[in-house]
Amino acid sequence: AQSVTQLDSQVPVFEEAPVELRCNYSSSVSVYLFWYVQYPNQGLQLLLKYLSGSTLVKGINGFEAEFNKSQTSFHLRKPSVHISDTAEYFCAVSVVTGGGNKLTFGTGTQLKVEL
Amino acid sequence: EAGVTQFPSHSVIEKGQTVTLRCDPISGHDNLYWYRRVMGKEIKFLLHFVKESKQDESGMPNNRFLAERTGGTYSTLKVQPAELEDSGVYFCASSPPGRINYGYTFGSGTRLTVV
Numbered sequence: 001a002q003s004v005t006q007l008d009s010q011v012p013v014f015e016e017a018p019v020e021l022r023c024n025y026s027s028s029v030s031v032y033l034f035w036y037v038q039y040p041n042q043g044l045q046l047l048l049k050y051l052s053g054s055t056l057v058k059g060i061n062g063f064e065a066e067f068n069k070s071q072t073s074f075h076l077r078k079p080s081v082h083i084s085d086t087a088e089y090f091c092a093v094s095v096v097t098g099g100g101n102k103l104t105f106g107t108g109t110q111l112k113v114e115l
Numbered sequence: 116e117a118g119v120t121q122f123p124s125h126s127v128i129e130k131g132q133t134v135t136l137r138c139d140p141i142s143g144h145d146n147l148y149w150y151r152r153v154m155g156k157e158i159k160f161l162l163h164f165v166k167e168s169k170q171d172e173s174g175m176p177n178n179r180f181l182a183e184r185t186g187g188t189y190s191t192l193k194v195q196p197a198e199l200e201d202s203g204v205y206f207c208a209s210s211p212p213g214r215i216n217y218g219y220t221f222g223s224g225t226r227l228t229v230v
Binding site for chain 1 (some may be wrong): 118119146148150155156157158159160163170171176206208210218219221222223224
């Protein structure tokens with residue numbers, strides 16, 4: 001079975017400051033990795049995904065994440081946040097084969113950007 | 116193209132009553148998923164349809180939950196009878212036929228409160 005850990009339930013940050021949201025996973029098989037974002041009163045939106053290839057993945061809205069296999073991590077970063085980035089962010093994994101594309105999520109990190 | 120539509124957006128029912136949630140996936144998306152988030156916890160997989168067939172229902176909590184997908188189009192998730200612990204946000208997602216490369220499109224969710 002797979003599991004995803006997002007250690008930070010809330011991350012406050014000032015506008016234009018950099019931010020890193022941490023994600024660690026556990027799996028005995030190869031996985032794909034995802035970050036989703038949920039803005040208030042909206043559904044989950046895919047930010048970025050790692051399927052294979054370059055370990056640095058760029059997504060929408062200036063976000064990027066780096067896959068580190070040895071540390072089983074997939075941390076999300078943004079060099080300069082904006083008020084509009086205030087949302088809840090979810091890390092998720094899916095097994096490469098045999099999983100039917102089922103996602104296993106972390107508990108989410110609430111990012112609050114302040115002026 | 117229209118997104119994944121879920122209704123109702125909110126539902127408040129009494130313990131012991133029946134509730135039916137509906138999901139309209141994106142047209143042409145053979146894969147349809149249901150997930151649930153109980154307050155403060157991770158988003159958890161409930162089940163996966165491929166067209167009208169249940170591909171994986173390993174996440175369904177118990178036999179009070181019944182999911183159907185009529186003609187491979189919209190899907191309903193019925194909870195009968197509802198219990199307090201069924202409260203949470205129920206998300207539906209859909210994806211085209213094929214691999215995870217396409218990603219999911221999530222609906223905005225139905226917030227269910229059982230009192």
